[in-house]
Amino acid sequence: MREVALDKNMKILIVDDFSTMRRIIKNLLRDLGFTNTAEADDGQTALPVLKSGGFDFLVTDWNMPGMTGIDLLKAVRADPKLASLPVLMVTAEAKRDQIVEAAQAGVNGYVVKPFTAQVLKEKIEKIFERVEAGG
């Protein structure tokens, strides 16, 4: 695979209701060189943070109280300012119908838990490869 020159300073929002999972993702992102991260514990708290601006990438879980990740994804795509924000779903939800729904809602990548650092890296690189290619 072609090495993508990723902006290591890009601002990433990590959304998961479990603090340990947020921490794992944050650590993995840090290992990949991304240190500019923020956290939210569900869609409801994430959305205003995203709307306040400045985020380049969203990593979200699906199953969360309040507002789920799929609803957050739909809200992001429906917001003209956020519509093009790359979104990676990292979730335990593994039904084919769910993956299809996420794809139709405009997700950029889908990682099922449990996952490895390598998978997360690959998916992030793939997403930005496409973004750079204008896809």
Added chain:
Amino acid sequence: MSLLDKYTEGLTPAELEEDLKSRARQMVEYLEKGNLKDAIQVIHEINEVRDKSLYKEIGRLTRALHEAIMNFHLEAGFSGEDKEQISSMADASERLNYVTKMTEKAANRTMDLVDASVPIAGDIAEQSKNLRESWQKLRKRQMKPNEFRELYQHIEVFLDSTEGKANTLYNNLNEIILAQDFQDLTGQVIKKVVDLVAEVEESLVHLVRMAGQLDTLTGIEHRFETKEKDKTVAEGPQMRAEERTDVVSGQDEVDDLLSSLGF
């Protein structure tokens, strides 16, 4: 023993059915012979049999329901007189919350230790790399005397600090092992809750079976509306994913599915 007493002793539904059939045949026989008085007496008896059986079943159902509810109450820790008795359902929720807390604590403790260890390993690598550069210079005899004195001290510092750091790493790794002790405790708690769920299920199945018998006697029919399940509602981790076709069993299958959708 009268006929009705026999029913209060309890007949199986099949026995009851057989008995009602024979009574009905007898009634028809009386009617065909023009013996209206005896025929009406049989009708009366059939009614009474039905009523008695019905009351009996309702009684049994009520008792079973009561027992089932009593069984859901906590055995350990709370005496019968305790007015603040909590149900074992509430207890089970509390136990599961305990599991969540324990696993979260262990995960955080483990990650704290890893976070503390990563920079130590990084330091050792960094210092070794610096030392190797000086060492190679020495081996190639490119080292000036003052540089050699520096290296000499450098090695002493390196050995001291590496020993200390290795000890810290050793302790951190042992602590990480210890942080996994939750497995034993949560395992026991989860087993208790699984047992409780099995017990509750058994009681409920028993109740459903008894209620079914009641429905046969009264001729009540239930219409169950099957709710269309939302196919994409969040369900959490899937069990036995390999055996199911509606669920992916790993990242490779997710990738295949997405690429089939043009990703």
